[in-house]
Amino acid sequence: MTDTLNLYKQYRRKILAYKYVNFISSWDLQTEAPDGSVENTSRQLEVITEESYRIQTDEKYVKCVEKLYAERDKLDEVTAHEVEKIKKELSQLKNIPKDEYIGYQQLLNKSYPVYVKAKQTGNFRLFLPVLKEIVLFNKKLCKWLETDTLKGYDVLLDNYEPQYTTKEYDAFFDLLRKKLVPFVKETVRKKLKYNDSFVGKQFDAGRQKQFCEYIRDVMCFDKTRGVMKESEHPFTSGFGTDDVRITVHYYPEMVESAIFSAIHETGHALYEQQQDKCLNETLCCGGASLGLHESQSRFYENIIGRSLAFWQTHFPRLQQTFPEQLEGITATDFYKHVNKAQCSFIRVDADELTYPLHIMLRYEMEREFIDGNLQVEDFPEYWNKLFYEYFGITPPDDSSGVLQDVHWAYGNIGYFPTYALGSAIASQLYAKMSSDIDVDKCIRSGSTFEINKWLKERVHRYGDSKYPKEILRIATGEDFNPDYYVEYLIKKYSDLYNAD
Ligand SMILES: [Zn+2]
Numbered sequence: 001m002t003d004t005l006n007l008y009k010q011y012r013r014k015i016l017a018y019k020y021v022n023f024i025s026s027w028d029l030q031t032e033a034p035d036g037s038v039e040n041t042s043r044q045l046e047v048i049t050e051e052s053y054r055i056q057t058d059e060k061y062v063k064c065v066e067k068l069y070a071e072r073d074k075l076d077e078v079t080a081h082e083v084e085k086i087k088k089e090l091s092q093l094k095n096i097p098k099d100e101y102i103g104y105q106q107l108l109n110k111s112y113p114v115y116v117k118a119k120q121t122g123n124f125r126l127f128l129p130v131l132k133e134i135v136l137f138n139k140k141l142c143k144w145l146e147t148d149t150l151k152g153y154d155v156l157l158d159n160y161e162p163q164y165t166t167k168e169y170d171a172f173f174d175l176l177r178k179k180l181v182p183f184v185k186e187t188v189r190k191k192l193k194y195n196d197s198f199v200g201k202q203f204d205a206g207r208q209k210q211f212c213e214y215i216r217d218v219m220c221f222d223k224t225r226g227v228m229k230e231s232e233h234p235f236t237s238g239f240g241t242d243d244v245r246i247t248v249h250y251y252p253e254m255v256e257s258a259i260f261s262a263i264h265e266t267g268h269a270l271y272e273q274q275q276d277k278c279l280n281e282t283l284c285c286g287g288a289s290l291g292l293h294e295s296q297s298r299f300y301e302n303i304i305g306r307s308l309a310f311w312q313t314h315f316p317r318l319q320q321t322f323p324e325q326l327e328g329i330t331a332t333d334f335y336k337h338v339n340k341a342q343c344s345f346i347r348v349d350a351d352e353l354t355y356p357l358h359i360m361l362r363y364e365m366e367r368e369f370i371d372g373n374l375q376v377e378d379f380p381e382y383w384n385k386l387f388y389e390y391f392g393i394t395p396p397d398d399s400s401g402v403l404q405d406v407h408w409a410y411g412n413i414g415y416f417p418t419y420a421l422g423s424a425i426a427s428q429l430y431a432k433m434s435s436d437i438d439v440d441k442c443i444r445s446g447s448t449f450e451i452n453k454w455l456k457e458r459v460h461r462y463g464d465s466k467y468p469k470e471i472l473r474i475a476t477g478e479d480f481n482p483d484y485y486v487e488y489l490i491k492k493y494s495d496l497y498n499a500d
Pocket residue numbers: 264268294297
């Protein structure tokens with residue numbers, strides 16, 4: 001056992017080093033690397049990918065994992081969980097026919113440019129043949145990876161969010177359909193009155209950056225173990241607790257965009273920075289799942305960052321940064337502006353209230369084309385029909401409809417639901433946190449220190465060393481319960497819209 005464990009640790013050291021190379025080069029490609037470098041860099045990365053694949057499928061290593069898996073009850077908790085995760089990945093790899101897998105990777109490589117062209121021209125038929133192949137592969141994938149308990153769409157869902165399947169998601173989205181859809185329809189009919197004279201004005205990017213850096217400090221992001229830079233699309237990436245990097249994009253005509261991405265990405269970053277340092281040497285560093293990661297970014301972005309207390313505390317600073325643009329605007333005006341609910345076509349631009357309905361639509365479609373009879377040819381029509389049902393409007397073209405997201409072009413089917421799950425988990429954590437500490441008071445103190453501390457203790461420190469369901473139970477004493485989310489949204493938006 002000791003020998004096996006030592007050998008395993010040697011392999012793990014190498015795997016981590018390869019992961020580091022991938023992290024640093026993908027960060028570089030997305031931020032500083034000149035466009036012309038991509039081709040040569042890709043050639044080097046091919047070698048790295050091959051080598052890393054070779055190590056992770058090495059017979060000695062696989063045997064090692066199997067041995068440890070058989071005796072996992074004798075391992076410490078973190079290693080046991082780690083071995084269980086790797087065992088699952090390895091057996092999945094074994095069950096996918098190699099030529100099919102390679103063919104699929106090639107398909108995905110060519111799918112992105114085709115998708116972009118289809119989106120630019122609003123021509124779904126251009127993307128149709130590729131998307132058909134992607135869907136077909138994913139249906140086959142469900143067959144190859146099925147287990148006694150996981151079949152069909154559940155296989156894909158579980159891959160993105162372990163232990164969450166149609167059982168949880170159906171109940172979740174049924175609740176949204178029943179309670180939230182009518183509430184949204186009623187709310188968007190009302191008009192939110194406030195002074196919006198700053199909308200459309202120019203906000204200097206350099207000053208936006210100053211304000212985002214101020215917010216980053218309010219949130220106690222550790223600058224000695226992280227950086228904030230710029231990129232086309234904001235993201236967070238990291239390697240362990242001591243190297244966490246986030247990006248923002250500054251739009252001069254839309255000051256709130258960079259602010260909320262800074263808060264969102266810093267939320268992701270805090271989750272990484274606040275994990276137990278001992279996880280750095282393991283494959284259990286990083287978030288426990290996509291949904292749990294999103295729960296942290298959305299907790300800070302929406303529940304903290306879009307609260308009245310937050311803007312009553314920090315709006316004066318924003319106004320000092322942009323005295324001309326924000327002349328005569330109050331904290332309440334700004335608060336209303338960043339929470340205004342409206343039915344719009346694009347998911348990424350949606351407000352906090354209507355956002356989950358965009359996800360519900362995608363979930364229903366995926367469920368229908370993986371487990372049901374929905375054909376790829378009928379996607380646009382199906383999309384528009386559901387869209388009308390939930391939002392009462394029809395997209396003018398497929399670019400603002402079925403073609404708006406890149407996920408399916410990347411083969412990510414089963415990914416979308418984790419976004420809404422993240423928001424719901426955030427609300428559940430918020431309910432529990434509010435029973436322990438005075439969250440409003442913490443926000444008004446000018447720093448999120450106490451809030452960070454609560455999340456570190458109950459969520460962050462575990463990293464990826466437990467399943468997300470287990471962490472949620474530890475943090476809240478309950479299983480996933482979407483009632484908190486619906487209650488939170490209805491309360492927030494009723495207060496907001498009935499205030500006048
Ligand atoms: Zn995010």
